Amino acid sequence: MKVLLIEDNEELASSISEFLGREGYICEVSYNITDAQDKLISFQYDCVLLDIMLPDGNGLQLLSFIRAERIQSSILILSAKNSLDDKIAGLEEGADDYLTKPFHLPELHARLRAIYRRKKLNGSNxxxxxxxxxxxxxxxxxxxxxxxxxxxxxxxxxxxxxxxxxxxxxxxxxxxxxxxxxxxxxxxxxxxxxxxxxxxxxxxxxxxxxxxxxxxxxxxxxxxxxx
Missing domain, CATH: 1.10.10.10 (Winged helix-like DNA-binding domain superfamily/Winged helix DNA-binding domain)
Structure with missing residues (x-):
């Protein structure tokens, strides 16, 4: 699976990227909305891991961009915000799942696999x-x-x-x-x-x-x- 991780915390981004790499994923990283938009227009990804709080804007804006451009990637929101409003807004904008920080990396892996099965394999392994x-x-x-x-x-x-x-x-x-x-x-x-x-x-x-x-x-x- 090919994943785009959008996360401005470089230490966390490195930890997630290295973990997913060990699990056999191809993981590209963007640290801001502008770079992420360039990557999303230029390349295809199975799933986007999207932080909400980014240095140049709100991740939900990028989610709107993804849907407006008809980019077919699945979306898993990652955020320290545990607000019900944020969860509802993200899901209504088209996100496939929502994971609140801090989280265990094996749980992230499990969520990614579940999204892939649901979207690509009709729920089957x-x-x-x-x-x-x-x-x-x-x-x-x-x-x-x-x-x-x-x-x-x-x-x-x-x-x-x-x-x-x-x-x-x-x-x-x-x-x-x-x-x-x-x-x-x-x-x-x-x-x-x-x-x-x-x-x-x-x-x-x-x-x-x-x-x-x-x-x-x-x-x-x-x-x-x-x-």
């Missing part, structure tokens, strides 16, 4: 298409009931394909989703090709269908019309 099944709790992928020997990046990439089936995904967007926004400056994305190649090989070895099609000049598409 399993996402499946035909013979392919992915368990986001155990990080296991099976094809025709056979467990695949996959790296974490390969699992995340296959999940990204299945969640976005029938959509063209550019090499740049795949790289940014799996490795972070700094990949925007990479000279090439050959490493994406290698990961796709490995996934195809492992699915084929389990007698599965290769649904991942190459869209020349653009990227890849998980094509559900292949049988």
């Amino acid at each position: 399993i996402i499946a298409f035909n013979e392919i099944s992915l368990n986001i709790d155990t990080l296991e992928a099976t094809v025709n009931g056979q467990l695949l020997d996959m790296t974490r990046k390969e699992f995340d990439l296959l999940l990204y394909f299945v969640v976005n089936k029938n959509r063209v995904l550019s090499r740049q967007s795949i790289a940014a989703h799996l490795w972070g926004d700094y990949t925007d400056n990479f000279a090439n994305f050959d490493f994406v090709y290698q990961h796709v190649k490995n996934i195809r090989k492992k699915i084929s070895a389990a007698n599965g269908t290769d649904y991942i099609g190459t869209v020349y000049g653009l990227g890849y598409k998980f094509n559900t019309s292949k049988q």
